[in-house]
Amino acid sequence: MSPQPDSPDIYDIAIIGAGVVGCALARRFVLDGARVVVIEKAAEVLDGASKANSAILHTGFDAPTGSLEQKCVAAGYQEYLDIHESLGLPILRSGAIVLAWDEDQAAKLDGLIAKAHDNGVHDAVRLTRDEILEREPHLSPDLKGGFLVPGEFLIDPWSTAHAYILHALANGATLLRGTEVLSGSFANQMWRLSTTNGPVEARQVVTSAGLYGDIVDERLLGKAAFTIHPRKGQFVVFDKPAAELAESIILPVPSATTKGIVVCRTIFGNLLVGPTAEEQDSRIDSSTEAQMLADLCAKGTEMLPALESCEIAATYAGLRPATAFTDYQIKHHTLQNYTSVGGIRSTGLSAALGIARHVASLIPNLKQVPINNPIIPEPIRLSNYQERDWETAGNGGIVCHCELVTKREIEAALTGPMPPTTLQGLKRRTRVCMGRCQGFYCTGPLATLTEGRLDPPIGGTDAGK
Amino acid sequence: MPENSPPQKCSVAIVGGGTSGLALATELTRLGVKDVVILERENTAGGVPRHCGHHGFGIREFKRLMTGPDYARALVKKAKMAGVGICTSVTVTALHPGGRLSLSKPDGSAELQADRVVLCTGVRESSRAQRLIGGQRPQGVLSTGALQSMAYLQGKRPFRRPVILGTELVSFSAIMTCRHLGIKPVAMLEENSRVTVRQIMRPYPALMGVPVVFGASDVRVIGGHQVEAVDFLDKAGTRQMIAADGVIVSGDFRPESALLRMSHIDVDPASCGPSIDQYGRCSDPAYFCTGNLLRPVETSAWCWREAVETAARVALDLQARNDSSAPSVPLSLAHPALKLVVPQRLTDSANAGAMTQMQIRLQHPYKGTLIARSGNETLWRKHINSRPERRILAPLPHSESGAPIELTLT
Numbered sequence: 065m066s067p068q069p070d071s072p073d074i075y076d077i078a079i080i081g082a083g084v085v086g087c088a089l090a091r092r093f094v095l096d097g098a099r100v101v102v103i104e105k106a107a108e109v110l111d112g113a114s115k116a117n118s119a120i121l122h123t124g125f126d127a128p129t130g131s132l133e134q135k136c137v138a139a140g141y142q143e144y145l146d147i148h149e150s151l152g153l154p155i156l157r158s159g160a161i162v163l164a165w166d167e168d169q170a171a172k173l174d175g176l177i178a179k180a181h182d183n184g185v186h187d188a189v190r191l192t193r194d195e196i197l198e199r200e201p202h203l204s205p206d207l208k209g210g211f212l213v214p215g216e217f218l219i220d221p222w223s224t225a226h227a228y229i230l231h232a233l234a235n236g237a238t239l240l241r242g243t244e245v246l247s248g249s250f251a252n253q254m255w256r257l258s259t260t261n262g263p264v265e266a267r268q269v270v271t272s273a274g275l276y277g278d279i280v281d282e283r284l285l286g287k288a289a290f291t292i293h294p295r296k297g298q299f300v301v302f303d304k305p306a307a308e309l310a311e312s313i314i315l316p317v318p319s320a321t322t323k324g325i326v327v328c329r330t331i332f333g334n335l336l337v338g339p340t341a342e343e344q345d346s347r348i349d350s351s352t353e354a355q356m357l358a359d360l361c362a363k364g365t366e367m368l369p370a371l372e373s374c375e376i377a378a379t380y381a382g383l384r385p386a387t388a389f390t391d392y393q394i395k396h397h398t399l400q401n402y403t404s405v406g407g408i409r410s411t412g413l414s415a416a417l418g419i420a421r422h423v424a425s426l427i428p429n430l431k432q433v434p435i436n437n438p439i440i441p442e443p444i445r446l447s448n449y450q451e452r453d454w455e456t457a458g459n460g461g462i463v464c465h466c467e468l469v470t471k472r473e474i475e476a477a478l479t480g481p482m483p484p485t486t487l488q489g490l491k492r493r494t495r496v497c498m499g500r501c502q503g504f505y506c507t508g509p510l511a512t513l514t515e516g517r518l519d520p521p522i523g524g525t526d527a528g529k
Numbered sequence: 530m531p532e533n534s535p536p537q538k539c540s541v542a543i544v545g546g547g548t549s550g551l552a553l554a555t556e557l558t559r560l561g562v563k564d565v566v567i568l569e570r571e572n573t574a575g576g577v578p579r580h581c582g583h584h585g586f587g588i589r590e591f592k593r594l595m596t597g598p599d600y601a602r603a604l605v606k607k608a609k610m611a612g613v614g615i616c617t618s619v620t621v622t623a624l625h626p627g628g629r630l631s632l633s634k635p636d637g638s639a640e641l642q643a644d645r646v647v648l649c650t651g652v653r654e655s656s657r658a659q660r661l662i663g664g665q666r667p668q669g670v671l672s673t674g675a676l677q678s679m680a681y682l683q684g685k686r687p688f689r690r691p692v693i694l695g696t697e698l699v700s701f702s703a704i705m706t707c708r709h710l711g712i713k714p715v716a717m718l719e720e721n722s723r724v725t726v727r728q729i730m731r732p733y734p735a736l737m738g739v740p741v742v743f744g745a746s747d748v749r750v751i752g753g754h755q756v757e758a759v760d761f762l763d764k765a766g767t768r769q770m771i772a773a774d775g776v777i778v779s780g781d782f783r784p785e786s787a788l789l790r791m792s793h794i795d796v797d798p799a800s801c802g803p804s805i806d807q808y809g810r811c812s813d814p815a816y817f818c819t820g821n822l823l824r825p826v827e828t829s830a831w832c833w834r835e836a837v838e839t840a841a842r843v844a845l846d847l848q849a850r851n852d853s854s855a856p857s858v859p860l861s862l863a864h865p866a867l868k869l870v871v872p873q874r875l876t877d878s879a880n881a882g883a884m885t886q887m888q889i890r891l892q893h894p895y896k897g898t899l900i901a902r903s904g905n906e907t908l909w910r911k912h913i914n915s916r917p918e919r920r921i922l923a924p925l926p927h928s929e930s931g932a933p934i935e936l937t938l939t
Contacts, residue, residue: 301658305790353663354747361661373798375783375790379658380666454620457637461618465570466787468622468633486754487668500787502656505571507671508580508678511685520668520754523685 075101075238076430078257078266080245080280081273082106083114084225084416085408088140089270090232090239092420097432100237101264102229103257105244105276107519108489109482110225113274114412115492116299116350116382118326118336119221121155122414125180125188125213126162126318131391132422134183137411139418144219147417151227152443153220154450156331160216160313161196163207163367169317170208176317177211188213202309202368216313220331221413222492223444226482228416230441233481240264241485248284250400257284268427270403275347275385277393277406289395290387290406297339298352298381300360303500304448306335306374314367323410325363332467332495333448334377337364343386350381377466377500384409394419396426403427441481446495463513464506466499471513478517487518535616535632535641540564541843542630542643544621544788547576548829549820549836550649551604552590554613556840562847565613566643568632570620574608575601576651578829580677583705589830598681600829624648624792628815645815645843648789648803649836652821654699655781657750662694662778664760667752669775673703676777686710688775692759693717694748696724696734696741697780697918704737713738715773718745718761725780725918742769750776782825789822799862799869800824806857806876807883807925808842817843823871824888827920842882849880858931860887864938868892868917877931889921889936898939899923904932913938 077093079086082104093100106112121144124137148155164170173190180188190211197203233239243261248269250256257264273280281288307329316324322341330336337360357379365371387393387407392415396403403423408415424430445452453459453470460471477484477493484490487497496510497503503510511523541557543550546569554565567574578586581597588594591603608615623631628643654672669688671679679685689712693703696719707714717734722743724731734741744764751758751770760770784802795812797804802823803811810817819839820832827835857874868890889899894916901908901923908926915921926934 303787303790305787348753349665351663351665351749352661353749354661357661357663375787375801376659376661378656379661454622454633455638459633459635459637461572461635462570462620462633465620468620471635500656500659501653501785502658502672504653504656504672504674505678507675508683508685511679511687512683522668522687523679523683524687 073265074254075099075264075266076432077101077268077270078103078255078264080269080271081276082109082229082239082241083112083272083274084110084228084413085272085274085405085419087225087228087232088416088420089272089405089423090237091228092424094232094235094237095434095438096424096430097434098430100232101266102232102237102239103243103245103259103264104239104241107242107485109229109239109241110222110492111488112276113383113385114221114225115488116297116380117221117410117413118299118328118339119219119330119413120313120326120328121217121219122411123185123213123215124183124411124414125185126176126323127183127411128390129179129182132394133392133411133415136392136415136418136422138184139421140415141418143417143421150440151231152445153224153227154331154445154447156218156329156447156449158216158218158312158329159212159214160315161191161200161210161212162315162317163196163210164317165207167208172317173209173211180213185213185215187215200310200312200314202370203314204367204369218313218329218331219413220446223446224413225416226444226493227441230481231438234439234441235435239482245280245283250402253401255401268401268403268430270405270423272405274408275383277385277404281404281406285397285400285402289404290389290393292347292385292387292406294344294347294383295386295409296342296344296350296381296383298356298360299336299338299379300357300364300376301330301378301380302335302337302371303375303377304333306371307333309335309368309370325360327364327367331447331449335374337361339382347383350383352379352381375500378498378502392419394423444493463509464496464499466501467495469494469496474510474513478514483517485519487522490514490518533614533616534634535566535568535619535639536564536614537640538642539566540644540847541566541647542628542641543567543647543649544630545569545576545649545651546574546615546617547649547651547820548578548604549651549832550576550647551608552833552836553647553649553819553840555608555611556837557844558611558613560840560844562844567608567613567615568619568621568630569615569617572618574605574615574617577674580674580681581702582677582681582709583702586829590833621788624788624794624816626793626813644847645817647839647843648811648816648818648822649820650785650788650822652782652826653785654779655783657778659783660778660781662748662750664749665752667750667754667756669752669756670750671775671777673699673706673777673779676703677706680706680710686712688712688756690715690773691775691777692771692773693777693779695719695779695781696726698726698730700779701726701730701733703777703779704734704739708737714777716771717741718748718759719743720746782821784822784825786822797869797873800871800873802871804873805871806874807872808846808876808880809839809884810846810876824869824890845880845882858933860934860936863935866892866895866938867936870936875934884925886922887925889923891915891917891921893917895938900937900939901926902935902937908934
């Protein structure tokens with residue numbers, strides 16, 4: 065996992081944090097011709113804020129007009145559309161409907177549509193209650209009205225970021241997982257970072273450390289321009305039969321602090337309800353609470369009454385790295401060759417590619433030559449709405465019956481260019497154990513298939529009798 | 530290793546090669562039905578008993594006490610000797626009208642057209658997510674089934690000091706699995722005020738030195754990479770913590786019904802299985818169902834006997850080509866303490882081989898009178914003093930009047 069001995073030891077860019085933003089940054093700089101190292105504290109990429117989100121590709125229709133967030137979401141959205149086919153990334157063109165459930169919310173709809181138009185989302189259009197119920201017959205007739213945003217889509221939250229980092233790795237980037245940056249010094253236009261895995265030298269540092277953004281800035285710059293206030297979001301995922309209950313993404317009228325509770329399909333063919341928005345101090349504790357989960361189920365059933373008889377497949381919680389500011393906190397420190405990318409809250413998945421372009425534009429002296437014909441990594445095909453491996457010959461048989469994950473897919477992940485180091489990493493790469501049985505059937509065989517590959521091992525550290 | 534590739538056509542395709550599927554196939558073949566094929570998604574047939582390394586199987590079927598794996602092997606052997614085609618590593622991915630199935634096999638996808646399909650996909654335990662168990666998400670939270678698969682089939686020991694959630698029969702089976710692994714659970718947590726299993730098993734945890742905590746609610750899992758503890762609210766509403774390195778989320782079985790729910794076949798929201806008539810037929814008459822997919826949860830011995838009876842009905846149906854458009858009369862539940870009834874409807878036909886009893890389950894413990902009515906007529910009354918985990922059997926009336934039948938309690 066250390067820099068290859070035959071390559072020069074000095075990187076052009078060191079990226080700290082391998083969430084979706086870090087992965088997109090790595091891809092951008094590598095394609096622009098830079099020598100890039102990505103340093104991740106956790107054993108696995110996408111292990112912080114990026115591990116749990118609602119997996120929507122947002123247009124930015126409701127972002128503050130003219131904000132950096134709106135600009136990055138719009139640019140990220142466009143680039144995703146441009147590159148998703150070449151990287152083999154799925155897209156489910158579901159559209160979204162923003163719904164008003166009472167008169168107060170209904171009164172805000174026209175303002176929100178005007179804002180969408182201001183944000184360049186010109187196809188946002190008001191729908192009557194009847195038009196909505198015709199499109200979405202499973203919605204509760206209690207709704208008052210709403211508007212359609214045709215360009216809001218569903219994507220794969222993990223394969224997307226994996227594709228970005230794999231694109232970077234295939235074209236020369238270095239990834240250091242399980243490596244925490246402890247301190248650093250900047251002298252003679254060179255950063256020398258001290259990490260738990262030895263020193264790393266780079267001309268520029270870009271931090272995309274999510275929930276630890278302020279801590280990394282304090283360690284390297286001595287101060288941070290923002291403080292992270294983790295905001296927890298809990299989700300309930302319903303099993304695949306529930307996916308037919310909502311064609312569109314169902315969004316509420318947003319409040320000042322949150323986009324509110326979303327109901328939507330996932331690209332994996334489930335139905336998701338969430339997130340909550342709960343302020344907390346801990347940067348690691350993404351606990352779920354039975355009462356909150358029950359409330360989410362109730363909220364979902366209020367909107368889609370047929371959800372009541374649907375089975376839950378999974379529950380989870382994620383932490384968003386919020387700050388006291390509404391906008392992203394991206395700042396280039398010219399004198400220190402340092403760029404801090406912080407406060408990327410809910411929209412990071414949509415904005416990542418746009419953030420990467422924005423950051424690249426802030427760093428003036430790289431003078432790299434974009435690489436010709438970059439190598440495209442093997443695509444990851446986990447979408448329920450495209451052909452899957454189990455439909456093709458030589459798949460080795462299905463190991464995970466709920467998510468129809470084949471032996472060949474698991475082996476490909478384990479022997480691929482970025483093999484998983486934890487079960488969580490394997491789950492995000494293949495969806496194994498992510499289904500309704502939560503491992504009832506596949507845990508045993510999986511423990512044997514992954515023997516010696518994961519830490520901690522699935523089967524425990526010692527053998528039974 | 531996968532055996533037998535599935536044919537493109539057969540007379541009866543059985544989805545699931547557990548106790549029900551194997552018993553049904555064997556009996557169908559004994560009754561002279563040719564071309565009976567079992568489609569099993571694991572690489573070995575046998576189903577849940579394969580995981581249960583302890584004794585308690587086979588008394589009725591093989592007249593001797595067997596372990597689960599021995600019992601599963603005996604069922605497979607008997608089916609093969611009878612001439613049943615067992616196709617393993619074959620997953621049914623979709624059910625289509627008229628008995629057409631989509632399949633996934635190691636060499637890609639395929640289709641199979643059967644004259645009749647019998648759904649025998651069985652049950653699994655509810656997951657942590659389905660029970661809305663909160664807390665962190667460390668490794669080491671397993672169902673009994675997953676633990677047994679690891680312990681008996683893969684030779685793994687995922688933890689040493691687990692807490693068991695639940696006190697059903699399978700929770701006791703989890704204690705036995707722990708014994709097999711040379712480990713001892715630190716506690717059993719039960720939300721109710723008494724254990725769920727029958728009287729005769731109650732001293733078992735004490736004999737094994739496993740304390741049972743009653744009235745434990747709002748259980749949360751604590752831990753980073755691996756489980757470190759479990760906490761819960763005790764009877765008095767105080768939060769208590771137990772150090773542990775694993776959690777066995779046991780019991781609360783539910784039908785493995787996703788395939789069914791994504792098909793055209795009617796599902797009974799109460800049982801979560803298909804809505805069947807007194808012949809075991811689903812809303813699409815090319816489909817039948819038997820075993821634990823009908824309702825959670827019965828023993829292997831019960832499922833075996835039920836499957837043998839279902840086989841006779843399927844065999845008759847293949848000969849008689851029953852009128853599929855016959856109207857049916859619903860059996861409905863008119864009291865909140867009633868959870869489910871199987872069958873869910875009666876087809877107005879006087880064919881031989883119909884079930885003679887209905888199976889009823891309760892939502893919560895109840896003592897009183899169970900009544901079956903048809904219009905203003907009381908069909909029967911039956912005193913009950915029962916609990917949710919027990920089956921109640923009652924006579925299945927004929928519906929000559931064609932009027933809906935309603936079950937209620939007083």
